[in-house]
Amino acid sequence: GLTLRQILDDLKAEVKAAAQSRAVILSSEGFVFGVRPRQVKKLFAQQLKSLFAPLFREIRIIVYVRQPLRWLLSDYNQGVKGWRQLSCTFDEHLDQALSRDRCPLDYHQMLAAWAEAFGWHNIILRSFDVEKAHLTEGFLSCVGVGDPAGYRPPQRGDSNPRLTAAQVEMMRVINTMGLDQQQRERVREHLCNGKFAADASDFACSGSRQL
Numbered sequence: 281g282l283t284l285r286q287i288l289d290d291l292k293a294e295v296k297a298a299a300q301s302r303a304v305i306l307s308s309e310g311f312v313f314g315v316r317p318r319q320v321k322k323l324f325a326q327q328l329k330s331l332f333a334p335l336f337r338e339i340r341i342i343v344y345v346r347q348p349l350r351w352l353l354s355d356y357n358q359g360v361k362g363w364r365q366l367s368c369t370f371d372e373h374l375d376q377a378l379s380r381d382r383c384p385l386d387y388h389q390m391l392a393a394w395a396e397a398f399g400w401h402n403i404i405l406r407s408f409d410v411e412k413a414h415l416t417e418g419f420l421s422c423v424g425v426g427d428p429a430g431y432r433p434p435q436r437g438d439s440n441p442r443l444t445a446a447q448v449e450m451m452r453v454i455n456t457m458g459l460d461q462q463q464r465e466r467v468r469e470h471l472c473n474g475k476f477a478a479d480a481s482d483f484a485c486s487g488s489r490q491l
Contacts, residue, residue, distance in 0.1 A: 303423050304336070312390065317397035339402060341394050342422055344415075346408040348385040352377060354442075355384070360452050361443050361468055367455040447471045 282290075291306075298304050346354070356373045359366040366373065377384055384390075395403050404422060411418040420431055443451065454467055 305423060317394045339398060340404055341398050341402055342404045342406065342419070343391065343394070344406045344408045345387050350409065352385065357443055357448055360448050360455065365455045367452055441472045443471060
């Protein structure tokens with residue numbers, strides 16, 4: 281994998297290429313799950329200050345939040361099919377989330393940490409559920425694009441297809457079988473390509489509590 285130095289060098293090159301742009305957008309799931317806000321601020325202030333200061337006279341933190349249960353269902357779906365290889369039931373996943381010191385469903389705690397680092401006036405809070413039908417246009421408008429309605433996203437397939445409830449339950453059981461990575465990936469591809477299909481409601485797994 282890339283070293284931190286290589287990542288920073290690549291980022292610097294991208295920013296220099298966008299030097300004439302009105303805004304530069306940095307986006308990563310790690311900003312929520314893998315990075316503490318103060319560490320992000322330290323990165324801007326120390327390692328990238330000389331490069332970003334002319335461009336980032338203002339830094340805004342744009343946060344999209346989902347209805348908590350919908351977010352947890354999505355996280356469980358991703359955790360079962362992805363690298364985490366979850367084998368717990370959804371009930372157990374819910375209990376684990378609620379018992380954490382930094383509960384991922386506590387949006388206020390997460391936002392307060394960012395506000396402490398960057399100031400509440402620099403936090404832009406958006407609702408994923410409300411804006412889902414026009415998510416791209418809403419985001420582009422938020423960052424100052426003049427005519428977001430005229431934007432046409434590139435045509436491409438779904439790189440991260442969602443499994444049905446029945447597929448999630450099947451994958452959860454497979455995760456308990458000790459398959460090697462190649463075997464497991466083949467099974468997951470079969471599921472994502474629709475070679476396993478079953479009628480099921482949109483719950484995370486069969487038998488889970490209906491909340």
